Structures are given as structure tokens and as C-alpha cells.
Amino acid sequence: MDISSKPIHKLKRPSNTIIKKRKKTITPVWVLRTASILLIAGMIVSGTVFKSGFGRLCTLGKGIFSMTCPLGFLGAAFASRSLLPELWLSVGVAVLLIILLGRFFCAWVCPASILHFIKTKLHIKTSQSALWQSRVTKNEKISSTAVPAALTTVDTESASKKVYPGVAVLVGGIVSSYIFGFPVFCLVCPIGLTFGTIFAAVRWFSGATPGLELAIFPIMIIAEIFILKSWCTSLCPMGALFGLISRLNIFFRPKPDQKVCLGARGFNCRVCEKACPQGLTRAEIMSGTNEKCTKCLECYEKCPAGAIRIKAIQLK
Numbered sequence: 001m002d003i004s005s006k007p008i009h010k011l012k013r014p015s016n017t018i019i020k021k022r023k024k025t026i027t028p029v030w031v032l033r034t035a036s037i038l039l040i041a042g043m044i045v046s047g048t049v050f051k052s053g054f055g056r057l058c059t060l061g062k063g064i065f066s067m068t069c070p071l072g073f074l075g076a077a078f079a080s081r082s083l084l085p086e087l088w089l090s091v092g093v094a095v096l097l098i099i100l101l102g103r104f105f106c107a108w109v110c111p112a113s114i115l116h117f118i119k120t121k122l123h124i125k126t127s128q129s130a131l132w133q134s135r136v137t138k139n140e141k142i143s144s145t146a147v148p149a150a151l152t153t154v155d156t157e158s159a160s161k162k163v164y165p166g167v168a169v170l171v172g173g174i175v176s177s178y179i180f181g182f183p184v185f186c187l188v189c190p191i192g193l194t195f196g197t198i199f200a201a202v203r204w205f206s207g208a209t210p211g212l213e214l215a216i217f218p219i220m221i222i223a224e225i226f227i228l229k230s231w232c233t234s235l236c237p238m239g240a241l242f243g244l245i246s247r248l249n250i251f252f253r254p255k256p257d258q259k260v261c262l263g264a265r266g267f268n269c270r271v272c273e274k275a276c277p278q279g280l281t282r283a284e285i286m287s288g289t290n291e292k293c294t295k296c297l298e299c300y301e302k303c304p305a306g307a308i309r310i311k312a313i314q315l316k
Helices: 029-049 070-082 084-099 104-108 114-123 147-160 166-180 189-203 212-226 231-235 237-248 273-277 282-285 298-302
Strands: 251-256 308-313
Touching: 029 104, 029 114, 029 298, 070 084, 070 166, 070 237, 070 251, 084 104, 084 237, 104 114, 104 237, 114 189, 114 212, 114 231, 166 231, 166 237, 189 212, 212 231, 231 237, 251 282, 273 282, 273 298, 282 298, 298 308
Parallel strands: none
Antiparallel strands: 251 308
């Protein structure tokens, strides 16, 4: 009998001859991402507050080994109506890293990633056993050979109809910077707001009178992440810009192995889809070429079959 002819909740858990489960990682990936974010934040704070030279707001590193946020560069360039040649090298380094690693910045550098992870955990609880707790409706009882085609046709068409408003916000931010002579997006940037809060706290502990920014900035961050639910996935212009650049990325893209992936073998498995902070569909994850992927590795860690592979080079 075909495994797809029975609902999953009536199937026994596949044995090791059918599915080889990946061993749990010693350190959860969210711990590694948090450590990376805190390390980089510490470098920026030490460079800005204590003049250590390791970085400053919008810039990380020192000299030829520094990189500057491309969006911050564009905002400053249009605001000052100058090409800012002194920043070209550090911006080039950042662009090169995005081409090599894709939108890694959003998951491994941006402080908003921590709050987004907390929000996700509060609303979605995805575990290794989620597959066996799900039920399959009559419409979902399709054969294992038909699944890949169905996913490619239906999910890809719906995904292609999605509008990415972050590009519109990106263009609006650049135009407004030119009009007002100030990088406007910096006023609402989660990264700028986070470090603004840290710097305000440092001044407060140094004996200065606390300003309103110590209360306003955290409220704005919480509003962007928890109230504007699609900020990180759709509205953030920084993510939109990085997404445009990461279209050139062909390296280290997560992609399921069709021979191991349970969804491609007839099971109603959407664990990777539920785990993805960017809201990618199963078809987009299976394509392994979506520029919105932040390399957060949540799908890699949560996949019950260990089907997610990360190849050094992934051609479209």
C-alpha cells in the first residue's frame, strides 16, 4: 500500500530504513545566532562609546577590514548629495559578503532577529514530533510521485503573486533622504533604535539626565516587531535591499534532499515552512534559490528527517 493512502496520524513512525533522523545539534542554532549578534553589538558599542576602533553605528571593523551598511550609505549619500568615496571600500566589502552569504545579516547580525525569534516562539511551537501530530485531509492524500509537481505548480504560483512592499519602503526612504537632507530611515531602523537605546542607557549610567529616547526607542522597536507583524518579512527596506543583492548569491543555500524530504515522499510535512521566520512556503524552501532566505538554519535544525542540505554552491 502506498504510504500516502493513509492519514499520517494512522501511520507508524518510519523506521531507520525509511527515514534517517538527523542527530540533534549540541548547541541550538538560536544560541549561536544570539551569540553572534551580541558579539557584533559589543564591538559597535565599544567602538562608539569607548573608541576602541572596532566599529561604530552603521560600520563594523577597522580600516580596510571594515564594512558599512549599504542602506545607511545610500541614505547618507542622497541626504548629503555626495558620492561619499571614502565609504566605497567598506560598502563594497558588505556587498561582497551579501553576494557570498545572502541575507545572513538579518539573522546573524541584526538585533531585531532576537525579538523576532521570541515573537515566533510565542506564537508557533514547532517540534520534531509535529509531523506525527498532524492530520491529512482527503485533498492532501496525494501520491508521493505527484507531490513535487503539485508543490511546484500551486505554491510557486501563489508565491509569485506576493507583493514585497519593502522595496517600496526602500525607495521611499531614499527619496525622502534626498528631500529632507537626512537619512530618514535611520529614525525607524530597528538597528539604529536598538543602539540608540543602548547609548541612552550608557549616558544615563554615566550620570546624565535620561532623555525621552530611553522610553521612545524601545516602544518603537516593540511596535515594529510585535505589532507590525510583517516588518522583518516584508516591510524592512534593509531586508529588501539585501534581498535584491542576494539574488546573485549561489553559495550556502539550504535545500531539501528530494530523496529524504518527507513532503516530497507523500507525507503532509510542513515543519520547515512553519519554522521559517521569513514565512517561506515549502515550495520556496524546496527550490533552494529564494533570495529572502536569511540562512538562519531554523529549517535545517527542525527538519525531522534531516533532509535539509547546505551546499557550498547551489545553482538555480
